[in-house]
Amino acid sequence: MESIIEAIQQLCQQALQLTPDRIEKLPQSGSDRIYFRVYSAANTYIATYNINTRETATFVYFSQHFKKAELPVPAILAVNDTNTIYLQEDLGTESLLNKLEANGHGEYVYQLFQQSLKELARMQVLGHQDLDYNWCLTAKEFGKQAILSDLLYFKYYFLDTLQYPYDKQALIDEFELLSDQLSDSHFNYFMFRDFQSMK
Numbered sequence: 001m002e003s004i005i006e007a008i009q010q011l012c013q014q015a016l017q018l019t020p021d022r023i024e025k026l027p028q029s030g031s032d033r034i035y036f037r038v039y040s041a042a043n044t045y046i047a048t049y050n051i052n053t054r055e056t057a058t059f060v061y062f063s064q065h066f067k068k069a070e071l072p073v074p075a076i077l078a079v080n081d082t083n084t085i086y087l088q089e090d091l092g093t094e095s096l097l098n099k100l101e102a103n104g105h106g107e108y109v110y111q112l113f114q115q116s117l118k119e120l121a122r123m124q125v126l127g128h129q130d131l132d133y134n135w136c137l138t139a140k141e142f143g144k145q146a147i148l149s150d151l152l153y154f155k156y157y158f159l160d161t162l163q164y165p166y167d168k169q170a171l172i173d174e175f176e177l178l179s180d181q182l183s184d185s186h187f188n189y190f191m192f193r194d195f196q197s198m199k
Contacts, residue, residue: 015078
């Protein structure tokens with residue numbers, strides 16, 4: 001871990017001409033990436049360490065594309081020579097979930113959810129324009145298998161976890177019908193699927 005922190009310090013000095021006051025490891029998320037908050041004077045930045053260099057290159061490409069389209073994503077500030085560490089704008093510690101937990105279900109939080117959904121729709125429409133889908137790591141198209149996979153994820157991690165009673169065969173039949181209908185859609189937009197972690 002010490003060598004990663006030293007590499008982050010070097011990138012900060014080389015690319016941003018700053019010496020961090022401190023670097024704090026952030027809680028692990030659902031991937032192998034390791035995130036850090038870099039503190040320097042009154043500013044903070046996010047540093048990401050990722051040994052998957054192809055994933056880093058893809059993330060940087062998508063981020064730069066979305067930023068150019070004036071979408072609400074953090075700017076990429078620097079990437080190291082080995083493509084294992086990148087620095088980006090820090091958008092802060094507040095999340096939609098924090099707001100919901102602090103304010104409960106009310107008009108204020110409802111408006112925040114509406115604003116978030118509006119921005120997600122903008123991202124899917126404007127993000128599609130001139131996007132090179134060859135940068136995608138997995139599927140370039142959100143087809144029937146991907147749709148079914150997401151629907152089954154909902155079944156396993158929501159319905160089954162809550163032990164909510166339901167007709168399993170009817171649900172699977174409904175999933176099949178829905179995935180057929182959605183995969184036959186002729187609308188082409190960018191599909192941003194990992195929005196549950198957006199700040």
